[in-house]
Amino acid sequence: MNKKVFVSGCYDLLHSGHIEFFKQASQYGDLYVGIGSDATYKEYKHRKPMFPQEERLFMVKNVKAVKDAYINQGSGVLDFIPTLDIVKPDVFVVNAEGGSDAKRQLCKERGIEYVELQRTPHAGLQARSSSSLKAELSKASDADASKGDSCGIPTRLDLAGTWIDQPYVSVFHPGWAITISLEPTFEVRDRCGLSTSTRNMIKKIWPVKLPKMDPEMLARLVFCFENNPEREDGHISGAQDSIGICVPGLCRHYYDNNFWPKKIENTNDEMTLRFLEDHLVMVPLDPRRPGCSVVEGKDITPAKVKALADAADACWSAILAHDLQAFASAYKASFNAQIAMFPAMVNPVAYGKPCPEASVEPYIQKYSVMPGVLAWKMPGAGGGGYLALVVEDAKAFAKEHDEAIELHIRRA
Structure with a gap:
């Protein structure tokens, strides 16, 4: 029986960097994905996601490397804990930027192997991240701002x-x-x-x-x-x-x-x-x-x-x-x-x-x-x-x- 592997994130702007991460994580076993809910996303990011949770779930579930996916029912940075209880994974995979002592300690307490992966693009493709995509979107935001739309002075x-x-x-x-x-x-x-x-x-x-x-x-x-x-x-x-x-x-x-x-x-x-x-x-x-x-x-x-x-x-x-x-x-x-x-x-x-x-x-x-x-x-x-x-x-x-x-x- 293959090991169960778990990853978690919002995956709002799904891009090739996410797909490559899923592909690399799935090399450790059958991959299960926890997806941040709309409520958690808004609490964490202070704005609504571009795509609602049902649409994000649909997209992630239909990625070839993914065995199954769930909407996380918890809240905060560790919103995926209820999903861990469902999946009961053997391995928890994060990218290097998403790692934390809290996640590492949680895995230690539950006997789950903790793996951090470096962010690497798929061969022949440009490196992608949500931050880089947001930077591109920000250019459009700046253009809108010059026309009178405002995100506000802090x-x-x-x-x-x-x-x-x-x-x-x-x-x-x-x-x-x-x-x-x-x-x-x-x-x-x-x-x-x-x-x-x-x-x-x-x-x-x-x-x-x-x-x-x-x-x-x-x-x-x-x-x-x-x-x-x-x-x-x-x-x-x-x-x-x-x-x-x-x-x-x-x-x-x-x-x-x-x-x-x-x-x-x-x-x-x-x-x-x-x-x-x-x-x-x-x-x-x-x-x-x-x-x-x-x-x-x-x-x-x-x-x-x-x-x-x-x-x-x-x-x-x-x-x-x-x-x-x-x-x-x-x-x-x-x-x-x-x-x-x-x-x-x-x-x-x-x-x-x-x-x-x-x-x-x-x-x-x-x-x-x-x-x-x-x-x-x-x-x-x-x-x-x-x-x-x-x-x-x-x-x-x-x-x-x-x-x-x-x-x-x-x-x-």
């Missing part, structure tokens, strides 16, 4: 270290700011802490979408454009705004008494980004009111800035470790450090006077005691706009609270 959410990008803060202690670049899958409102002033500046240069260039260089160009010498208000926008928008994925940037960071680090690790998407939501509040100031009454000391920097360090480590409780604790500590220095983030001052009606405290009191809420903070400078929450389950929270916004992080 926005950013700051996770920890907010204010450290201002030299009058980092002069007391250096530290990291942490941001994520967000797809604009929701209405990005002005004066709401999501860097809309920077986003609006970008639209003056690139009205439709960001150009394809080195993200850090792009962020520096945006920062310089927004903070041109002729700016009349004398305010320097923090670099975390342009970096948070332009650099995809999860990013941290290190400030030490300067406007531009000394170093920038980012990750687009899929499991890390999904961890954040699974545990972050935003709820809309009233926008920051005209005349409101969040810097009135500021109290910046070395001890308070160090607390901000320490919280950002802990937040980064917790995110990379996918440690929800540690992430929530560090996230909350970062916000507490912010409002210790800038209490008007929560209780704004309007035209030099307290403005109790603009206080955000009632919203914090409301959401902080809700089941499943682990931590909270104001995005950006605060004063209104949104409350960004760390929750046990983003999808479950959004299902129970219509106002909650699920976040989709922009991938590289």
